[in-house]
Amino acid sequence: MQYDFTSILDRVGKDAIALEPEAAMRANPVPIREGFTPIPMWVADMNFATVPTVQEAIIRRAQHPAFGYFNTRKEYYDAIIRWQETRNGVTGLTAEHIGYENGVLGGVVSALNVFCSKGDKVLVHSPTYIGFTGSLTNNGYHIVHSPLKQDENGVWRMDYADMEEKLRKEKIHAAILCSPHNPCGRVWERWELERAMELYRKYAVYVVSDEIWSDLILGNHKHIPTQSVSEDARMRTVALYAPSKTFNLAGLVGSYHIIYNSWIRERVEKESSLCHYNDQNVLSMHALIGAYQPEGYQWLDELREVLTQHVDYACDFIRDHFPGVQVSKPEGTYMLFLDCTQWCADHGKTIDGLLAAGFEVGVLWQDGRPFHGPCAIRMNLALPQVLLEEAFQRLDRYVFHPQK
Numbered sequence: 001m002q003y004d005f006t007s008i009l010d011r012v013g014k015d016a017i018a019l020e021p022e023a024a025m026r027a028n029p030v031p032i033r034e035g036f037t038p039i040p041m042w043v044a045d046m047n048f049a050t051v052p053t054v055q056e057a058i059i060r061r062a063q064h065p066a067f068g069y070f071n072t073r074k075e076y077y078d079a080i081i082r083w084q085e086t087r088n089g090v091t092g093l094t095a096e097h098i099g100y101e102n103g104v105l106g107g108v109v110s111a112l113n114v115f116c117s118k119g120d121k122v123l124v125h126s127p128t129y130i131g132f133t134g135s136l137t138n139n140g141y142h143i144v145h146s147p148l149k150q151d152e153n154g155v156w157r158m159d160y161a162d163m164e165e166k167l168r169k170e171k172i173h174a175a176i177l178c179s180p181h182n183p184c185g186r187v188w189e190r191w192e193l194e195r196a197m198e199l200y201r202k203y204a205v206y207v208v209s210d211e212i213w214s215d216l217i218l219g220n221h222k223h224i225p226t227q228s229v230s231e232d233a234r235m236r237t238v239a240l241y242a243p244s245k246t247f248n249l250a251g252l253v254g255s256y257h258i259i260y261n262s263w264i265r266e267r268v269e270k271e272s273s274l275c276h277y278n279d280q281n282v283l284s285m286h287a288l289i290g291a292y293q294p295e296g297y298q299w300l301d302e303l304r305e306v307l308t309q310h311v312d313y314a315c316d317f318i319r320d321h322f323p324g325v326q327v328s329k330p331e332g333t334y335m336l337f338l339d340c341t342q343w344c345a346d347h348g349k350t351i352d353g354l355l356a357a358g359f360e361v362g363v364l365w366q367d368g369r370p371f372h373g374p375c376a377i378r379m380n381l382a383l384p385q386v387l388l389e390e391a392f393q394r395l396d397r398y399v400f401h402p403q404k
């Protein structure tokens with residue numbers, strides 16, 4: 001490996017919410033027992049250094065002492081076009097289809113503001129990324145959940161019959177697709193997206209495809225952009241991407257939309273402009289250009305290998321040591337979504353008690369209930385292997401088998 005994904009990155013005092021126990025524990029804070037250092041395994045950022053070309057690009061620009069008004073550089077668009085073509089096989093993408101968004105969630109809301117009337121219903125799969133719940137309800141939309149279902153192999157699948165019934169009965173005309181899916185980790189296969197998009201066509205539903213996780217694909221899985229499955233999908237979908245999840249740049253802010261349909265694009269651009277806050281930061285523009293360099297392609301491939309190993313390690317460990325905890329192996333993202341229903345029932349424990357037992361030994365994992373997992377825990381595996389193993393040893397010894 002050319003890049004370092006094994007050293008422990010000291011983020012203390014470096015603006016990292018990941019290491020703030022009060023933020024991780026939210027409603028039920030418990031003190032961490034003496035002798036246990038916090039291990040960050042919740043909020044979706046990574047405990048790895050980003051690719052050096054990001055810092056180099058920012059520093060190079062910061063050495064020039066003026067930061068006045070600016071226009072987005074051609075290199076920014078070129079870098080995105082090359083990235084999408086090389087990694088996702090996207091063809092026909094030009095600068096006019098790409099638009100800056102501060103955040104993916106802001107882009108989701110701008111698109112919904114185009115597709116919906118006030119108080120409209122929006123179809124969203126559950127389990128559901130907490131940010132969708134927050135931003136949709138905050139903006140007065142009603143979420144109609146279509147639950148994903150695990151098939152005979154434990155793979156989360158869309159329930160097309162349920163989706164169809166809800167679209168028809170509730171007269172829904174906007175849907176969110178989370179691809180890959182957070183928190184279930186599904187990388188949707190082409191036929192799954194085709195079938196969903198066929199339904200959306202049938203019921204005249206416009207689609208917001210959140211593809212923020214699309215670079216973080218594990219093993220041999222392959223990301224299929226929603227817009228690529230048909231000409232109709234290309235024209236009814238707003239797709240959102242960012243270098244933030246991929247390269248650990250959330251604190252720099254900066255995402256982008258791809259919209260081929262010029263009517264939708266112009267309406268989304270209008271919506272995005274209304275707050276007058278949706279403006280690019282010059283350093284964040286250079287960060288994207290730095291990330292989407294050849295070094296970034298190589299760094300990402302190495303990262304995907306590391307994450308694939310971590311997911312294998314964690315899933316094997318859970319299978320071998322935590323009977324009653326159920327997990328469907330993620331195909332993308334670096335998140336695990338643990339169903340602890342059986343374990344809690346077998347041991348007479350509540351999910352609050354289980355979460356607290358982990359917190360007490362410094363494992364900063366995340367309550368899965370706000371993601372619509374009634375007895376679930378979400379775990380972030382993007383941390384050096386020594387910390388990952390330490391976390392699972394602590395869980396084994398002090399949380400799942402305290403009598404050992």
Ligand SMILES: Cc1ncc(COP(=O)(O)O)c(C=O)c1O
Binds near residue numbers: 103182242
């Ligand atoms: C599916 C999904 N969309 C959006 C976001 C947040 O994106 P942003 O910070 O750009 O709004 C996240 C962050 O975890 C996410 O998982």
